[in-house]
Amino acid sequence: MKKGHDNLYSMRQLNHRGNMIAKKRRLEMALLLLATILIILIITISQHIKKAQDAKAYQEQLVQYQAEQARLEQERIAEEERKRKEKIPQVTEQAVQDFESIYHSDTKRAFLTFDDGPSPITPNILDTLKEKNVKATFFMLGSSVKNFPETVKRVYDEGHYIANHGYSHVYSKIYTSPQTVLDEYNQTNEAIKEAIGEPEFNSHLFRFPGGLAGGKYAEIKKQAKDLLIQNQIYAIDWNCLSGDAETSTPTSDYLMSRLQATSQGKNSLIILMHDAQAKKVTADTLPQIIDYLAGQGYEFKTFYDIF
16 A cells, blocks of 8 residues: 555655746746747847938938039039139220230230131131130131031130120111211120020120221221220220232241241230131131241230220
C-alpha cells in the first residue's frame, strides 16, 4: 500500500515537473516571441524615423537648392539687365564734355564709322570686325534699317554702336527745315528700336547726310544742329577719310593712300567709310585698314566710349 502511494506521489511529482517545464518553455517562447516583436517594432520604428529624417534632410536640401537656384536666376536676370542697359547710350555731363573734345586725345585712338547702311555687304564687314576683335560705329539710314532688320540686330548684338544718319538721305527732303531733320532722326530711331527689340534705345548721335558744314543747306543744318542738341542729340562729322565716296570705282590702294594721307599727325581719328551696297571695296580693304591703324599704334573705339 505504501509502495503504491509512493509511486502515485512520484507520478504527480513528474507531472508537476513536466508542467513546470512546459510552462517555462511556453513562457520562454512567449518572451522570445515578444522580444522578436519588439525587435521588429524597434526596427520598423527606426526605419520610419530614418525615413522621416531623410525626408526632412531632403526637404531642407531641396529648399536650399531652390533658394540657390532662385538666387542664381536673380543674378542672371540682373546681369542681363546690366548688359542691356550698358548697350543703351546715356547722355551725361561727362559724355558731353568728352564728345566736345572728340577730335583731340593724348593717346592714339581710331573710331571706325560706316555710313549709309546696312546693306548686303554689311555682314562681310561684321565678319572682319569679329575676326579682328574690333568694334565700330554704324550710321544707319532708316530706309535701309527697314530693309535689313536682321543685320541691324546682328550689329547691335555684336556690340557695335548704332548711330543715326536720317531716314531718306534725300537732301531736298531731309533739309526742308530743321524740324524735318529731327523728324528723320526720330523716324530712323523708331526703325532701329523695332529692329533690335529695344524700346528704350536712342543713339543720341547723328551724322548729317553730306556732312554738317557748308553746302546749299548750311543754314538749315546749323539751325537743325541746335534743335538736335535741345533733344540731347549730337552731330558728328569726320576728320579722316577712306576715300570710298570720292570716286565711283575706288581701289584698295586708293583707299589706303587716302587713309594714310588724312590721318597724318592726328591722335584721334573719326574715319569716314561706307557700307552701302556699292562699297564692296571698303569691305574688301577693311582688314588692311585695321592692320595699318593697329600698326600705327591706334586703339579702336566706338561711341560707347563716349556715351
